[in-house]
Amino acid sequence: MVVGELAQEKDVVILGGGPAGYTAAIRAAQSGREVLLIEKDQLGGTCLNKGCIPSKATAEAAKQYKHMDHLKNMGFEIGSGHFDFGRFKEYRDGKVDQLRKGVESLCKANKIEVMFGEAVFLSDDRIGIENGHQFDVVRFNHALISVGASGGKKAGLIGASDLFRFSTLPEELILAGSSYIVLEAAFAYHSFGVKTTIINEGETFGLDETIEKELLRQLKKAKIPVHMGAKAIKIDWNGDRTLCRFVNAKGESMELASSHIYMDEQYNGNTSALGLERIGIELDENQFIKVDEWGRTSLSNIYAAGDVTGAPFSAVKAIKQGKAAVEAMMGNEHAAPADFYYLPTIIHSQPPVASVGMTEEVARSENLDYRAGTYVLGGNGYAALTEKKDGLVKVLFEEGTDRLLGIHIIGEGAIDLIQTGVVGLEMAARDEDFLYPNYAHPSLAESLLEACEDAVGKAIHQAPKNKKAEKVKM
Numbered sequence: 001m002v003v004g005e006l007a008q009e010k011d012v013v014i015l016g017g018g019p020a021g022y023t024a025a026i027r028a029a030q031s032g033r034e035v036l037l038i039e040k041d042q043l044g045g046t047c048l049n050k051g052c053i054p055s056k057a058t059a060e061a062a063k064q065y066k067h068m069d070h071l072k073n074m075g076f077e078i079g080s081g082h083f084d085f086g087r088f089k090e091y092r093d094g095k096v097d098q099l100r101k102g103v104e105s106l107c108k109a110n111k112i113e114v115m116f117g118e119a120v121f122l123s124d125d126r127i128g129i130e131n132g133h134q135f136d137v138v139r140f141n142h143a144l145i146s147v148g149a150s151g152g153k154k155a156g157l158i159g160a161s162d163l164f165r166f167s168t169l170p171e172e173l174i175l176a177g178s179s180y181i182v183l184e185a186a187f188a189y190h191s192f193g194v195k196t197t198i199i200n201e202g203e204t205f206g207l208d209e210t211i212e213k214e215l216l217r218q219l220k221k222a223k224i225p226v227h228m229g230a231k232a233i234k235i236d237w238n239g240d241r242t243l244c245r246f247v248n249a250k251g252e253s254m255e256l257a258s259s260h261i262y263m264d265e266q267y268n269g270n271t272s273a274l275g276l277e278r279i280g281i282e283l284d285e286n287q288f289i290k291v292d293e294w295g296r297t298s299l300s301n302i303y304a305a306g307d308v309t310g311a312p313f314s315a316v317k318a319i320k321q322g323k324a325a326v327e328a329m330m331g332n333e334h335a336a337p338a339d340f341y342y343l344p345t346i347i348h349s350q351p352p353v354a355s356v357g358m359t360e361e362v363a364r365s366e367n368l369d370y371r372a373g374t375y376v377l378g379g380n381g382y383a384a385l386t387e388k389k390d391g392l393v394k395v396l397f398e399e400g401t402d403r404l405l406g407i408h409i410i411g412e413g414a415i416d417l418i419q420t421g422v423v424g425l426e427m428a429a430r431d432e433d434f435l436y437p438n439y440a441h442p443s444l445a446e447s448l449l450e451a452c453e454d455a456v457g458k459a460i461h462q463a464p465k466n467k468k469a470e471k472v473k474m
């Protein structure tokens with residue numbers, strides 16, 4: 001190994017070029033700092049290369065596949081409609097490459113130096129970068145650790161990072177868990193003809209009860225078998241296929257064999273090889289770095305952001321934490337800390353699900369006095385003309401204050417529409433803030449207006465109910 005001289009001094013050194021790291025690098029460069037970004041594999045991290053992007057490309061292909069029936073109804077001649085997974089793979093991987101090049105260009109445009117290699121702390125102001133026989137040492141004023149997390153995938157199972165990077169379509173797929181990953185994979189691969197089964201140890205997928213009911217109806221309609229409340233899940237290998245044994249909700253012993261099995265994983269922070277013991281950064285029992293809302297660790301010049309700081313594991317969180325950490329490094333008093341109280345839950349299922357804020361169960365369990373309004377997409381003109389009528393919008397307002405508590409959507413447009421709810425919750429919006437504005441017509445957004453009108457007993461495109469907008473008092 002060639003040990004480099006202390007050739008460089010950098011103001012900010014960032015370990016890991018995923019969404020937390022490269023966003024933070026750009027924000028620091030925007031403030032005029034000299035930034036070194038160290039990545040041991042590929043810029044873009046898990047999200048771009050193995051997670052968000054390949055999984056959403058897969059979900060998008062499944063959505064378009066389903067959309068072909070609508071195109072035929074509109075008069076398009078589609079031919080056999082055959083789906084070539086090999087060509088899809090080229091498309092999916094091409095999009096990942098294209099987006100990664102975008103990140104590389106952004107780093108270049110912001111004059112961020114990118115070094116490929118594995119970073120390790122030598123002291124609290126020196127970092128070593130190992131790349132084959134080369135070992136460079138850099139002194140820094142501030143460092144940000146954004147090296148992500150890894151799942152404890154068991155032998156014979158598929159991990160989340162492999163689930164959307166198949167080279168050929170599996171014939172069978174068992175998905176054990178209740179995460180958005182399970183649901184996104186189930187709807188997508190099932191629609192490509194893969195024999196797909198969901199096994200969920202829990203009784204729910206953790207969504208608002210009305211949305212959950214509709215989601216289960218959609219899974220049934222798609223003919224995706226779902227075993228809820230499965231207990232004692234065990235995985236074995238019979239030399240040919242993986243066996244999944246469990247006890248179903250009726251207490252019966254079940255055995256399913258499959259070529260491919262995915263199981264939601266337990267995650268640990270990627271901190272074991274960083275030399276953190278040398279500098280004494282505090283970790284929790286799962287090797288996640290302990291941080292405050294500014295990403296500050298137990299050492300004043302070292303910050304952390306993203307999956308390496310623990311759950312929730314989402315690029316949304318990684319990006320926001322990365323920015324907040326840099327603002328704190330720069331001493332920007334006007335910046336806001338990273339807060340995840342209103343983090344939307346997004347599932348690219350068919351139809352998609354999006355949710356933010358309080359669910360009805362939580363409102364009930366907290367003895368809140370609330371009003372719920374719902375609107376089924378079947379009554380929405382735009383949903384009718386685009387033949388995307390499955391699903392509903394549900395809103396919850398607090399009785400008395402009229403404050404928005406939560407918005408839960410299953411249906412076309414959910415993922416974009418939920419942002420209105422996120423902004424509303426952040427601004428402590430009341431029902432009138434949703435009832436008064438103009439809504440484009442015809443649009444899926446009108447279903448949000450109708451749900452809000454339903455909450456006050458005034459929905460237009462909904463048959464009158466007997467006890468309209470009756471206050472739910474527990």
Ligand SMILES: Cc1cc2nc3c(=O)[nH]c(=O)nc-3n(C[C@H](O)[C@H](O)[C@H](O)COP(=O)(O)OP(=O)(O)OC[C@H]3O[C@@H](n4cnc5c(N)ncnc54)[C@H](O)[C@@H]3O)c2cc1C
Nearest residue numbers: 016018019020040045046047051119148306307314315316
């Ligand atoms: C299948 C799947 C789908 C997902 N879908 C979504 C989604 O739709 N939306 C969403 O918000 N989130 C999604 N996620 C989660 C999202 O990918 C992660 O939360 C996000 O990538 C975390 O970003 P990060 O920057 O903290 O870590 P990462 O993206 O994991 O990046 C860490 C980087 O650090 C590098 N590294 C590690 N150790 C070192 C070292 N010693 N030296 C140098 N570099 C190092 C790694 O190579 C990696 O590039 C998904 C995840 C998966 C697996």
Ligand SMILES: NC(=O)c1ccc[n+]([C@@H]2O[C@H](COP(=O)([O-])OP(=O)(O)OC[C@H]3O[C@@H](n4cnc5c(N)ncnc54)[C@H](O)[C@@H]3O)[C@@H](O)[C@H]2O)c1
Nearest residue numbers: 046149160161179180181264265312313314343344345346
């Ligand atoms: N490095 C990795 O590969 C890695 C790391 C962490 C998690 N994961 C994957 O993520 C799965 C879920 O992890 P979890 O334990 O945080 O579960 P989770 O489903 O409870 O999600 C955690 C948070 O992410 C948000 N979220 C969920 N789906 C989202 C989406 N599509 N887009 C944006 N935000 C979303 C939710 O608000 C939630 O608070 C795991 O089962 C695993 O497959 C992968």
